[in-house]
Amino acid sequence: MHTEMFGAYIMDDIKKGVQYAFQTSNNMTLAMSGSGHTAMECAVFNVVEPGESVLVAINGIWGERVAEIAERMGAKAQTLVKTPGGHFTNEEIEQALAKHKPVLFFLTHGESSAGLVHPIDGIGDMCRKYNCLFLVDSVASLGAAPLLMDQQNIDILYTGSQKALNAPPGTAPISFGERACHKMFNRKTKPVSYLLDMTHLSNYWGNDSKPDRIYHHTGPVSGFFALRESLAILAETGLENSWRHHNEVAEYLWKGLEDLGLNLFIKDRDLRLPSVTTIAIPEGYN
Template sequence: MATSTAPKSLLRPMTFPRKLLLGPGPSNMSPRVAAACALPLLGHMHPEFVQIMDEVKEGIQYIFQTNNSLTLAISGTGHAAMEAACCNLLEPGDVILVAWNGTWGERFSDMAARNGADVRIVKKPAGSVFSPQEIEKAVTEHGPRVVYLTHGESSGGTLQPLDGMGVVCRRHGCLLVVDAVASIGGAPLYMDKWGIDVLYTGAQKVLSCPPGASPISFSAAAESKMAARRKKPVSFYLDMGWLANYWGCDGQPRRYHHTAPISNLYALREGLAILAEEGLEDCWRRHRRCAELLHAGLEDMGLTLFVDRPEHRLPTVTPVRVPTGIDWKEVSQYVMKHYKVELSGGLGETANEVWRIGLMGHNATPDNVRLLLRALKEGIDHCRSKVHSSL
């Protein structure tokens, strides 16, 4: 006999509000993606499912602009892809240079250190980006085997220029790892042309999929470093040797490694198809146009964007400074209560300083920009009137 009774909360229907997710992620699923999630399960080794995995791989190669054969989706969210990059590429004692201008450099440093790497940091405040000269200076000083950069820093809202970074890394014999979780599909990125060795992203941002399957790709040079490892990576689950085999990247018969998140991969297949139908360049342009509309609207309201230089602003996630005397949380709560719109606060260095507005994938539309601007203005006016009436 069971010793505890069924929880009463589970005997009631799930309460489920509909919200427009205009924070830094997740974005809302597109209806086609939601329909894909509801498809019946296939076995994770069935030929029809393997075909879907192959199509996912082709879609990732397209959005990354790469021909790398070691291209697949990690079962897990963006953090799992970060861990996969770290635990496969780094060995104890390897020097890694992390360009840290926000939360993602900080987290990657932490993960690299947990894998025994000798972590060196080049740091700039959130809201600023690195030049190839700054990276080259730090590389010359530290002599790393691996360099890490964040393409779309969702905590500080910066778009890191990457052209030229691969050349610097090649010149000094090191590999370049790039986090594009918040930027892929929302801003130009060319993995092969820019000489990126490891690139990863997430599913729940521009791809408008549920979190849980994270694209990643490794160059031939990254593969050579992994092949020369002295010891296996500490994680079995994220071991790229096993995953390369399960994803059909090594030319060997596929073996069971883990049960893939089947519905997540259906969703990813559909999210990639939607992006392919729109075309990568048109998708970049749509995100740029929506971001510019948003930026102009925020400035018209008298607000200040956190990132000064327009060319360094991430089109997908915009941090905007909270005016003095306004409680950011109260405004966010107002916007949620009256509009069912998510408006997030800052993260790390930007906590309490900014709101972060995400316009990604399915959600990146001029109508959503207008709705957000109206809701935000109303929320700020509401807080200001409360402050005045209490004086």
Template sequence: MLLTQAPSFLPVLPPVNSAHRLALAPIATPHRLLLGPGPSNAHPTVLEALARTPIGHLDPLYIELMGEVQELLRYAWQTDNRLTIPMSGTGSAAMEATLANTIEPGEKVLVAVKGYFGLRLADMAGRYRAEVVTIEKPWGEAFSLEELEQALLSHRPKILAIVHAETSTGICQPVEGIGDLCRKYDCLLLLDTVTSLGAVPIYLDEWKVDLAYSCSQKGLSCPPGLGPFSMGPRAEAKMLARQGKVPNWYLDVSLLNKYWGSDRVYHHTAPVNMNFGLREALRLLAEEGLEAAWARHRSNAERLWAGMERLGLELHAPQHLRLPTLTTVRIPAGVDGKAFTSHLLNSHGIEVGGGLGALAGKVWRIGLMGYNSQPENVDRLLNLFESELPAFRPGAALAGAAV
């Protein structure tokens, strides 16, 4: 006998709502040369690694890869820190992890603010119920050891947080000596290395840095999605001595260590393909060598700086504090900076960033990071500034109409 209706044990479902159903072609993105503040273009070898067939996040081969990634991150940061891992999340996740694991409610955190990302550190620290104290410098300057020591003496914080490579200003904060001050005043040193790791000299152990974080999409030549994190012994001891649980389960390093440590206990489903990519990015960095990578970034930055000045453009950061990875160029008077960067993107496929916060509308931000730090990219951009920018200067339209 044929059944004429669905069996009674199957649920009766309502009609499917197709209002949001789209009929799309396969994704097709244009090629862009990303010379803004990030992300930068990933190395082709890294992209090939991302496309490999996934394996399980507890597969013995993946566990072996985890160890390789950790060891190569230690090389990139010049540290022996045991707790050095890539957080499953962007650089902001690693940023938050440094604070979530070490702040207890009511503790004083001193944030040295000299740009947009110092403000973000202060915001995050406050969300973990720290007593946040800030000291500030104009967006284009760095802190002296004397200024930092005076603040440590006055406020006696548990943590001093400072940005090494301030992406909003193009300023590279000198770090030598700050770790010694933090030990003198019994506090931890937390360092943002988002726009410096892999491209600018960093010596976590030599500088006595207790906590550091970065991202995958800048100097490491990998797409965004992972947040390198490193915790030194002093910070680890503070975390283990805390009175309550870390108030962020996903970023709790005491739990993550059981997965990334020798136990390899399941914590979350790691983004295995992103770690394939990071492994290759770090392998390529080790193959080039840190000193060679640092020198390459410096050489190409100096090529850009000299070229911009030849064109009569003014650089925002003083030369002795300039980042090799991120250059801030002051927008000439009367020029619509956003219109020019839109033109570069839409007509030439090149991304250049605008200013943030106090520098919004005042500077362009040009990134030369990782795979993108190449002389041919510098020359291409300089040629476009020379040939295209005059049309955006005051009076250009009138001059064109007169001709």
């Protein structure tokens, strides 16, 4: 078999696997050559132009990083801040959308630095109302906690290969909905990064209307093979079984820790991230 054709088959399988994992029918679905940070930068660089306003929810380190990424490319990063472990009500988010009129709102679904899984329902609808794109980081939560890209009106979603997907690090699935594609393919300026430019990446992944895929960069081939396998395992397991499994294991760990006399950092069970458990530091310890 011709190697280039073989590569295309693997990439097509990855695309289908990511569509299942994200629960999306988005054509613009692919995997970045790089870790979760690559997907983070790809999302911001492609849909935001210098001078535009971006709203970033910060309740741990990932929002802080996205705000910095947006600032570095010349966007205006407005922030909505809670102490780590806190979460935002839909009313708080709506007020900030109305005030800042951002082109993009960023929220972390699984805030690994605090062990919090953020509620998502209703936020995508509000973003539509304010003509803003909804970007969600699911690096630490995808496959471990329920997330439904299309149903929850998420415009851009990314994850990493090395968390609940259980593949080696180095590839990062990402998907863009129609509204995001419209914004990123009708820009006045070119994205600051050549490597992360979705005009090139969409062709590389066979997602544009051109008949041929043209060389853009050298993909992490072994990483792609492993990612394809991990997505196949997730599809065979089934998302609901995967969510249930992570939850059962987490509950077992939470009980064990509480039996030892430790307190969990996230008090509300429904807000605990099943894939990352955080413990409140006991009195008297630094």
